[in-house]
Every structure is written in C-alpha cells, then in structure tokens.
Amino acid sequence: MTARGLSLAGAILLAAIAGAPAPASSHSFPETENPAAGQTLASSPSEVSIRFDAPIEKLFAVLRVLDAAGRNVAAGQPAVGPGGYTLSVKVPPLKPGEYTVKWGVVCIDTHHTQGSYTFTVATHGNS
C-alpha cells in the first residue's frame, strides 16, 4: 500500500462523498402525508396516503384512520403504490372531527417503523 495509492483512494472517496446526495434515512419513514399532519380540511378527503422515503413491503403494511371514538373508518385494505413508496387507503365521507392516522410498515431492508398523526375535518364554515 503506497502513499500514492492511499492518496488516490482518499481523493476518490472525497469525490464520491462530495458528489453523493445527502444521506437518506435507512428504514422507511414518511416524507409526506396527505392529509398533512395537523392539517384542518374544509371537506372530507377521499383517501389518506403517506409517501415513504424508502420502499415498503405490502405484506406487512398497516394503515388505519381512527375517529374520536377509536373506530377504524378506513374503507378496505391499504394499498401500496408502484415502487413501494406510497401507502394509501380509501375513506368514506368523514364527519367533522379529529382523526388519527396510525401506520406501521416494514421497509424492504426488513426493519419496522411505525407512527401516528392527526388531521381534522372542519365543521362547515370553520376551515
């Protein structure tokens, strides 16, 4: 291992890091939510979806939309979009009130993440 070889290898590494995109997170974490966390909507959404920063496994994906009483109001099973980045579920017209979205996924690297957030459907004239 010569000093010249080490210098060259070090320069390649520095160039690779300098040219690399900012590091993404390992495991799957939400990039965006729709409705967004904490958002107040004027009307009911037709679906709830979350886009993750790494692909997820459909087999272990869980997405529930809970009303104030803790009942799951999601219509059917959650779907995973092409590429595995998006998890979504249809919801029926939601009554005004606060809803909690609970999700749990397994990234394609086999590791779990989970989380929750809330959004609100406003009463008429209160958005």
Added chain:
Amino acid sequence: MTAISHMGEPAGLMVFRIVCEWLTLAALLLVFGLGAFAATVARTGIEPRVLPQRFSTAIRWAALAQLAILPLVLIAAVACMARVGPYAAITLIPKVLHETHFGHIWIASAPLAALLALTAWSPSRLNRVRAGGLALIGAVLLVLWAASGHAVDYGRAAIAVYFIHEAAAGLWIGSLAGLWLVAGLGDRVVESIAPRTSRVAGWCVATLILSGTYAGYDALGLSLDRLLYSSYGRALIWKMGLFAVVVAIGGYNRCRLIPGLNIASGRQTLLRNVALESVLLVAVLGLAALLGNTPPPR
C-alpha cells in the same frame, strides 16, 4: 401532531437474528477469503493441491455452516418482520418468499449457498479453478447479502460499496486464516507467504476504511451528534475501536515481525498474532451484524 418510531423487535428475536447473521456472514467470508487466498497462493508458486488437508477442511465446514444456518436466517428475518415467534414465522415463510424483497433475495441465495457447499465438498483435491470458483460463488452471495440489508435503502451505489466492504473483509480474514492454515507446510512457506498476506491485508484495510467511511456517511451524514449519541453511532464506535486494535496488531506484524521471519520465535509470534487478529475480526463481524439490525438515526 406526529409521532414516529423505529419499532424495535423483541430483544430475544433480535439476538437470535443477529447471531444467525453473524455466523452466516463469518462462514461465507471465510469461504470467499480462503478460496481467493488459495487462488492467489497458486500464482506465487504454491499450488493449491499441496495445501494442507486442514485448509480444505476449513473451507468445507465453513461452506456447510453457511448453508445450514441460512434457513435460520430466513426464520429470524420473517419473525422480526412479522413480529411473531420463530414457530409462527415458519407458517409465513411461503408468503414472505414470494411477496417480499428479502424473500426474493433469499430464493436467489439458497441455491448458490448449496452450490458453494457442493463445490467445497467435491471429492477432488482443491485446485486453482475450484478455489477460484468458490471465491466467485462467495462473491455473488456477498452481493446478494449486501442487497438485503440497509444498503438497499440507499440505492445501487451503496450496495456496490457494501459489497466491496464485505469482500475486503473476506479477503483479509481469508488471508490471515490462510496463512495460519498453511503454516504447517514449513518455515519457508511462511516466510514467502507472510509478506504477501501483509500486502493484501494493507489493501484490505485501506478499502475497508474508504468503503466504511462512505457507508458511515450514508447512515450518519456528517453529524458528530449522530455518531456519539445514537445506538447506531455507538455500535459503530465499538466496531471502529475493535477494527483499530486489529489494524494495530497487523501493523506491528508488518513492521516488526515480518522483517525478522528468519527467526523461529518471530515466526511463532507472527502466527499467534495472526490467530488473534482472525478471532478479533470475527468479533468485528458480530458488531457488523449488530449494525445491520440497528436503525441509523434520522
């Protein structure tokens, strides 16, 4: 209000998984490294067929071990993904094999692992072609291994870097173990092989530092806080510390012992140090398995 967490698997399951992955990786790297070592040794004038029987025996048992543990790796991964016990995980295996990325990787790995074991247990004596074949199959398995871990979250470049990292570790372990295993052939063999092993080790260390730095940047970015105050960062510090100890021993061997290999006590000390380095490197692999199952901080 948003709450997000990594959902840690039950501790017992995680330990089971880490141990399975540790043993599989160690066995696979040993086969790959010894195969590459045998093919390289052949280039320097010592034909693989004159290698001692214990060299072939080590390759055979390591190849058998990686094949035998592979089903346990699958069960452990399924149990962790589904958050169920190992027995319940067995019933989920068909779905996981067909519907998940890990399952597809495992399906590709299993026949190759069997081929590796069959090649290792071939009744013919180890020759250059078979040693090279073992290294090649081992390399493909290492690519698949890299594609099933954290690297898959970062893209193809990361998978390539993780593979290079693993391959360098395998070559280093294989060279050290190979030197120790051929020591019985005589002092002149040790005198001729040890300097070459040291050069290979030097390149492996440089490659490990460079690829490890890249992988560390992928996981932690340039944040010192993430390194010091996260579980992943602390495990990485332990791994780097142990790695530094092995490098220090290797440096001592290279600078102090290899120049005096014509002295019997020097050769004995070198071989003892090489055995110690090999054991410590296997411990480093355990920390690598731990890192592979620890979420990098966000």
